[in-house]
Amino acid sequence: MDTVYFATSNQEKMLIAQTVCSKFNINVEQASIDIDEIQGEDPVIIVQDKARRAYEGLSKPVVVSDDSWDIPALNGFPGPYMKSINKWFHSDDFLRLMKGINDRSIILHQLLAYYDGSTMKVFSNDIHGKVIDESRGKNDRSPNMTVTVLDHDNGKTIAEVFEQGEKAVVERYLTRPDAWHGFVDWFNSETKK
Template sequence: MSKREEKGVNSNDKLLLVTSNENKFREISEVAKSYGIKIEWLNIPKFEIQADNLEEIVRYSAITIYQVIRKPLIVEDSGLFINALNGFPGPYTNYVRRKLGLEGILKLLNNVEDRSAYFKTVMCYVSDKEINLFTGVVNGRISERIRGEKGFGFDPIFIPENEERTFAEMSTEEKNKYSHRAKAFMSFLNYYMRENRKT
C-alpha cells in the first residue's frame, strides 16, 4: 500500500507543478513517487516580481497563474542565502547565477572564513479554496571550489550539513535526503494528504 492509499487521497486529484526548470520538476517528481502521486508539469516561466523575500514572490506568481488556468497548482521559488554576504543573493539567486555565476560567488568569498549558508525553498499551493505556503531549509556551507557535474544552479558549490560532498556530487535521490526543495514539497504533501482523506 502506498502512502497515498494509507492517507486516503482522492485518486481523481491531480497536482500541477508550474516551472520552466526541468531539473526542479525531476526532483519534485522523485519525491512524489514515494507517495504514489504523479506530478503534472506545466512548463511555463513564473510571473515574478521584485521583492526582498521568497514568500511574496512565489505567492504573487502562483495567484497570477491560477487566475489564468483556474486549476489547482504549485509554484516554488528557491534562494541561496550566504551569511557572510548578509543573506545575498537570497531572492535574487537566479539573477545572480546568470550574471555572476558560480565563479563570481566564490570570488566574493575569497579569503572569507565564514562560509556558512543555507538554501531555502517556498512553495505556494493555490486552489479554488485556499492559498498556502510551505517552506524547506537546508543549512550548509559554500565549498572552496566548484565540484560535481550533477544537479543545477549553485549545487556545485553548496555542501549540506553532515556531508562532505556538494549537491552536484550527489544523485537526485541522495540530494533529496537533504534538499530544501524536497523538505518543502514533503511538508506540502503531508498537508495535502491530510486535507484530502476519503470520507
C-alpha cells in the same frame, strides 16, 4: 491517485516533486506556463504572487516553487535574486566574494505555494550547507552549484550530486527533508476530509 499541477520548466525541480509525491500516492503533472516573477526581498510574497499568476493562467489548482539563497556572512546575499545572479556570476565570482571570510555557511530556503483560487498555503524548508573554497563538478545553469555543499550530501557539491545520475538524485530527495514533504502531509490530510 490524486493529481497536482506543478508550474515549472525546471526538470530538476520536477524530479524532486515526482520523487517525493509518488511515495505518498500523489501524481504530479508538469504545467508549462510562463510566469513573470515579481522582484523583492520577501520570498514568501514572491512565491504567493507566483502561485496566483499560475492559477490565473491554468484555471486549476497549482503548486509553484521558489528558492532563496542566504549567505549570512554576506548579509543574506543573494536572497531571492539567484535567478538573476546565475546570469551574471560564474563560480569564480562566488569564490572571490567569500575570500577571507571565515563563516562560509549558506542556507537554501525552499518555498512551495499551493493555490486553488481560494486556499493559499505556503510550505518552507531550510537546508544548510557551506560554500567551499574551490569549484567541483559541472553545472551550466547555476554557478553556485559547483561551490556549494549542502548538508546530507556527503561532502559533494550540488553539481557532483547531479553528476551521479538520476538514481542518486532520487535517493537524495527520499532521504532528505524538503518542502515537498510538508506539502504531501498537508495535501493528503486535506483530500481525506
